[in-house]
Amino acid sequence: MSTQNPTSRNPWAWVPSLYTGEGIPYAMAMMVSVVLYKRLGISNADIAFYTSWLYLPWVIKPLWSPFVELFMTKRYWILLTQLLIGASLACIAFTIPAARFFQYTLAFFWLMAFGSATHDTAADGFYMLGLPEDLQAAFVGVRTIFYRIAMVATQGGLVIFAGSLEKSGHGIPTAWSFTLVMAAAVFAALFLYHLFILPYPPTDFRGRNPSTSVSWEFLHIFSLFFRKKEILAILAFFLFYRLAESQLFKMIAPFLLDARSVGGLGLTTQDVGIIYGTVGLIALLLGGLLGGYAIYRKGLKFWIWVMVCAMHLPDLVFVYLSQAMPENFYLINLAVAVEQFGYGFGFTAYTMFMIMVSEGEYKTVHYAISTGIMALGMMVPAMASGWLQELMGYQNFFLWVMAATIPGFIVAALVKIDPAFGKKKALE
DSSP: OOOOOOSOOOGGGTHHHHHHHHHHHHHIIIIIHHHHHHHTTOOHHHHHHHHHGGGHHHHHHHHHTHHHHHSSOHHHHHHHHHHHHHHHHHHHHHHTTSTTHHHHHHHHHHHHHHHHHHHHHHHHHHHHHHSOHHHHHHHHHHHHHHHHHHHHIIIIIIHHHHHHHHHTTSOHHHHHHHHHHHHHHHHHHHHHHHHHHSOOOTTOOOOOOOOHHHHHHHHHHHHHHTTSTTHHHHHHHHHHTTHHHHHHHHHHHHHHHSOGGGTSOOOOHHHHHHIIIIIHHHHHHHHHHHHHHHHHHHOHHHHHHHHHHHHHGGGHHHHHHHHHOOOOHHHHHHHHHHHHHHHHHHHHHHHHHHHHHHOSTTHHHHHHHHHHHHHHHHHHHHHHHHHHHHHHOHHHHHHHHHHTTHHHHHHHHHOOOOTTTTOHHHHO
């Protein structure tokens, strides 16, 4: 009987599960960690500062992602990182009840984020190796949908589940420990499933050891990015277009959860899972879909100022929420959905601009560099957002966020965009 490993499988058998595994840890690092620490009594300043460091693996990913190419196979890296992510989640669960839980869980969250960023690189590479070109195009929507489903299930479903356990009298640490154990079990299942299901593409071979010539070639490709025409305007756009959102993002969940006596809306963990993790995220996805279609029809240059306004002006809803402090659950849902829809629509311009800047011979590496700079632009302002909120209070903080939208308009005016870029005819 032949024991040869299968070189291909039906994409439906592994593409959805692979990108589910890509979405879960990112949502855990970016949003669920904030809710967890808020429920465990950590201050907004510490939450914002320390959880912002979880961006770091995505910031530095372009620097070490070549090692995924040079050593072992993409399949190997996928399995290794899924095992690492699952183990990290289990360690977070088991250290939540510890006396020094904040330090321990942060360390394991960072390890999980490192594994997630590595998994992203390996999974995206494996996708291109495991599918012929026509199926790559056919399944690009499938991978995006399951990535987003994973985020909704994590930011929404997982947080709602933890909130229900809190309400049932288990206690906050126990509720979240059990929730994180469940997340770890999901990744253990993904690891075992992919161990047997992922194909063995013939082109997914072990890389050779890096040599001086390889190192110099990488440095050359890296340096070419920073020698692009008008690179200063490009970098300014990458770093400051989302200056306001980077600060707002870290404080939305704490604002929703904090007591009304300190300026918050006093919602429950379940409420936040519904409002921000489900309704808000769905609105974000719809905004992104509409933004992509709009650019497809008319091009990026046509829509750029509409998208800049959509990105920044809906932040006003948090000025309203912090001033009026409504109790109507549906009104709060609507307000968050409006802001998230605008963010999704406006962020499309950012994504397309990165694609435009990365065009050329080394577009894969240059796009990775762009995403690293993007993550840096989110990480640094977010680190100070909790401190600023505690200094100013929620009302003044959200006014500050509105002031922080001004650089986004300035950098949009500085960059040059090809009028034909993104239009339907340019893609045919």
